[in-house]
Amino acid sequence: MANKMIYTVQISREGDEWLATCLDYPEAIDYAKNLSALEKGIKDAIILAADLPEDSQIQVQMTPDKNLPNSLGQALELRQQRNHLQNEQAKLQTRTREVASLLGNDGYSIRDSATALGISPGRISQLSA
Template identity: 40%
Template structure:
């Protein structure tokens, strides 16, 4: 499978339909009555228009252009949530690295106190790389 590709998708609303435009792909426009359906249709259009394999890993980054403050708030919250998830993954990785280094020099309990986690978690993290 090819590497993951992320496409920016501009989404608008007309009546009861969501409309999508993918600026990076000439002619990539579609619509659906639900956002789940729209995501599926957009992936299909991108794969077709860019001549990608059917199993291409296509990620979509929706940007809403609608006159509804709640939708814009939801988009902002989704982006914040995605950033927190990215930071959390980085935090877990760094904590594991540091826990492993500290546990070679200090007790599990002291390492746990320094990191602000439980001794059991330090043991898990320190042994994860072995």
């Protein structure tokens, strides 16, 4: 899977709507009634502004405007941490699969490979299937 492009987006409120502005492409702006719709809309706006292929997989890193409550900033920081951990977990899974295969090719038993990797023998069997 290719690396996803990440764009920084500042969010704010205008009346009862959310506003998003991409800091990398200031012409990419979107309004929406909720954050979910805002995220989808700003991604589309960024793809258009950056002249990317329509099916581009991009991520947005939302940062709150200074006028928004601190709780939203904390939530967005947690989201970034969660995304980072998910990316790291995917890398660990790939690397675990690679090393489990190497261990098997070198003649190590499933039980020894599992102990060396700190996972269950059942997981080793799944990885080698």
